[in-house]
Amino acid sequence: MRKLHIVTAxxxxxxxxxxxxxxxxxxxxxxxxxxxxxxxxxxxIQLTLTDxxxxxxxxxxxxAYYVSNFSGVVVLKEDFSLEEGLADHSLEQYVRxxxxxxxxxxxxxxxxxxxxxxxSDSNGVRRYSYSYKGSNAFWIVQFxxxxxxxxxxxxxxFLWANSVEVE
Numbered sequence: 001m002r003k004l005h006i007v008t009a010x011x012x013x014x015x016x017x018x019x020x021x022x023x024x025x026x027x028x029x030x031x032x033x034x035x036x037x038x039x040x041x042x043x044x045i046q047l048t049l050t051d052x053x054x055x056x057x058x059x060x061x062x063x064a065y066y067v068s069n070f071s072g073v074v075v076l077k078e079d080f081s082l083e084e085g086l087a088d089h090s091l092e093q094y095v096r097x098x099x100x101x102x103x104x105x106x107x108x109x110x111x112x113x114x115x116x117x118x119x120s121d122s123n124g125v126r127r128y129s130y131s132y133k134g135s136n137a138f139w140i141v142q143f144x145x146x147x148x149x150x151x152x153x154x155x156x157x158f159l160w161a162n163s164v165e166v167e
Contacts, residue, residue: 033052034050034052034156035050035051035052035053035068036050036051037049037050037051038050038051038053039163040053040055040064040066042055042063042064042075044077044134044137044139044166044167045063045064045075045077045134045139045141045164045165045166045167046163046164046165046166047073047075047141047160047163047164047165048160048163049066049068049073049160050068052068052069052070053066053067053068053071053073054066054067054068058074062074062075062076063075063076063077063139070145070149070153071143071144071145071153071157072143072144072145073141073142073143073144073160074141074142074144075139075140075141075142076139076140076142077137077138077139078137078138078139078140079136079137080136080137080138081136086138087136089138090133091116091131091132091133091138092109092111092116094116094131094133094138095109095116095117095118095129095131096109098118098129098131098140099118102120104118104120107119107120112158113162115130115158115161115162116130116131117129117130117131117161121147124146124147124148125144125145125146125147126144126145126146126147126149126150127142127143127144128142128143128144128154128157128158128161129141129142130142130143130161130164132164132166133166134166134167135167136167137166139164139166141161141164143157143160143161145157
């Protein structure tokens with residue numbers, strides 16, 4: 001439970017960070033401006049975005065953080081060793097716990113093609129939070145955009161979420 005509080009704090013910090021970043025994230029890309037696929041790897045996780053993304057240093061403790069001019073992606077890692085019995089949780093249980101610990105009373109976990117995630121909105125930002133279970137940790141990959149751009153980006157986020165591989 002202690003680690004889930006840390007996840008909550010990190011997600012809150014992400015919200016605050018994006019309030020500062022969103023002046024850079026201002027348009028929905030056309031098919032021509034989305035860019036070419038580009039794979040990013042960082043100790044235990046791999047995901048494909050596009051060459052429009054750059055990896056940034058996270059000042060808020062995210063495992064990884066990627067930014068384009070139309071979206072942001074943050075990666076959180078929660079080692080099983082941080083909570084007794086965490087390794088025994090299913091992805092659905094884990095996502096339900098994350099939702100509860102973040103105080104989302106109106107959000108339900110979703111499963112689409114085997115991917116567990118939830119969607120939340122606050123302060124004009126929509127977050128698509130996908131969770132993955134690795135051999136020694138749960139991972140959250142959160143795709144962010146302005147709420148008004150979300151309908152145009154939702155399928156792209158799902159495509160990228162399908163590319164995630166964790167150890």
